[in-house]
Amino acid sequence: MKKNSRWLLPLFTMLFVLLPFVASASAEPLDDMRQFIRDYYVDDVPESVLMKDTAQEITKHLDPYSVYMSAQEYQGFVNGIEQRIIGIGVVLEEDAKGIRVTSVIPKGPAERAGIQPGDIITHVEGQSLIGKSVQTAVSWIGGAENTVVAITLERHGQQTPLTLRIKREVITIANVESTMLGGNIGYIRLNSFATESAKEINDAIRSLPGAEGWIVDLRNNGGGYITVAQEITGFFPKAVGAFQLREKNGQPITYKAISQTSKLSAPTHLLMNEYSASASEMVAAAVKEQKLATIYGQTSYGKGTMQSMFDFRDGSVLKLTTARFYSPGGQAVDKVGVKPDVLTKKEAELEASHRAQLIRKWKGYKALPKLSNVPVTKKLKVEMNVAMNWHNLDKAAIQLIQLGGEESSVTIEIIDDRTVTVIPTKPLVSGESYVLAVHPRWKGTNNHSMKQGIYVDITVK
Structure with missing residues (x-):
């Protein structure tokens, strides 16, 4: 029995965790499997369980994370850890007409073949996807590397279905x-x-x-x-x-x-x-x-x-808690x-989290009443309680930040000596939240600097 220095750790569905070794046994793994369980499984297992006739019958009596995998299943498992998939590179959702493409992985086989977001895949190798689940679609579209799959799709504005033959490839998703x-x-x-x-x-x-x-x-x-x-x-x-x-x-x-x-x-x-x-x-x-x-x-x-991985000469693997x-x-x-x-x-x-990080930075700022359900074209009025010297307007003194996103570009329009209007250069995003901050970088007409910054939370309808 050899011991290699490979370490893994569990996923909750594809669970993976290794102790600092992987054991190798004979091509007939059942007896070796029983011994591995006796020696290493985290809890004691009755002999009546160990004497079951197949690996699957034994492991189903262990915890949910202990499984026996074929060589192919194990390779898929490792690919999952490394964020590698074999397919054509599309993200899918169910649709009444089939399976809709919601996005296409850049530079992947689907993009190179011309598949676009919004396309509806109706058939795979001639089999209809109408009424099928995304999981079924994925299993039909996926397959061995360098094999070809025939995809039939409908596209808005195109009267006749389009059939494409696309080679499956290993696709690495950004981790x-x-x-x-x-x-x-x-x-x-x-x-x-x-x-x-x-x-x-x-x-x-x-x-x-x-x-x-x-x-x-x-x-x-x-x-x-x-x-x-x-x-x-x-x-x-x-x-x-x-x-x-x-x-x-x-x-x-x-x-x-x-x-x-x-x-x-x-x-x-x-x-x-x-x-x-x-x-x-x-x-x-x-x-x-x-x-x-x-x-x-x-x-x-x-x-x-x-979990530890115990591999066998036929390439199969016992993943054991x-x-x-x-x-x-x-x-x-x-x-x-x-x-x-x-x-x-x-x-x-x-x-x-993003909001809390910003408020931490703006320690001592005054929170103004929240603006809720504002329109996407909302112009935001900032009114000071004293006359301001707007002539040396510091645009960096006003920030409009989408929570979970970037700072939004704005223009500032002077209304009078106490009021300016903040105008986003692009429409706000429906359903999103923002924070508008006015930093204490301006001076009043009395030449006194602002003593306190202010901010206001905004939700967009």
């Missing part, structure tokens, strides 16, 4: 997304704890110089490699511990954070939701316990077990999850 939000708040989203995640986050931090706050988004992130959880925790300047593992009949072992070159050196928020699981929960638990950041969102999934993990100080995660510091509504995590 780390980053941008500078309005008010110089750096935003980094991590979709999976994949091999290159730490390097990509390091690059993201460096690409956002001048960030005065950070938001790290782990929503819907189901996990990945266990060492990456240590690395991601290492981006927080004061991190010491990463997590604690407890194997079968073993003593708790605490693993340290792996310090990174770049750091989240400004005040940081962590976003999570009910689908943040496994490695995401490792990081969240460490962050909360050590007070490294403020967590916004909902209680996480509660996936606090770790071999440990439970806890916060560095021993707080349970399994079936409990990690509670946020600030509970927010679903889908409102980013906006709430």
Whole structure:
């Protein structure tokens, strides 16, 4: 039996976590599988279960995260960690006429073939998709790399259906997304704890110089490699511990954070939701316990077990729960999850965090009454309580920021010596929220500077 140094960590649906080895057994794995379970499964298993006739019959009596995978299933599992898919590169939703294309992955096979958002796929290889689910469509469109699939679609304005033959390819989806939000708040989203995640986050931090706050988004992130959880925790300047593992009949072992070159050196928020699981929960638990950041969102999934991979000579793999993990100080995660510091509504995590980051920067500013359900073409009037000297108007003194987005460009129109109108150069976005801030950078006609900034929350109907 060989032992390799590969580490993985669990996803909640594709769950993956490895202890620091992968064991290899014979091409007839059943007896070896039974022994692996006896030796390494986190709980004792009755012999009556181990003596079942097939791998599937045995594993269905274990926890939901212990499964036997064929070589092909295991490769798909690893591809999921690394954000690689085999297909044509489309995002889909159900439609009465078939399956609608909502977006197309740039430079992917579908885009090169001319598929456009709004197209409705009606048939795959001649089979109708009318009344079928997105999952069915995905299974029909997907397939082996370099094979060809025939797609029939309808397009608005085109009378006859269009049939395209498209080669399936490996498509790598961006695992780390980053941008500078309005008010110089750096935003980094991590979709999976994949091999290159730490390097990509390091690059993201460096690409956002001048960030005065950070938001790290782990929503819907189901996990990945266990060492990456240590690395991601290492981006927080004061991190010491990463997590604690407890194997079968073993003593708790605490693993340290792996310090990174770049750091989240400004005040940081962590976003999570009910689908943040496994490695995401490792990081969240460490962050909360050590007070490294403020967590916004909902209680996480509660996936606090770790799986090891035992591979066989035929390429099949037994994914087996071999440990439970806890916060560095021993707080349970399994079936409990990690509670946020600030509970927010679903889908409102980013906006709430962004607003809090801005208000933190604007300490001492006065909040004016909220403007609700304003039209997208709203002009915003700012009226001062004293006469102002508008001649040296500092446009940077007024900011209109979309929460969860960028600063909106505005023009300023002087009405009188106390009033200006702020006019967005583009329509506001329906359903979104904004903050209008007036910074204390102007002087009155008495040559006295503003003493206090103001801000107002705005929602658009």
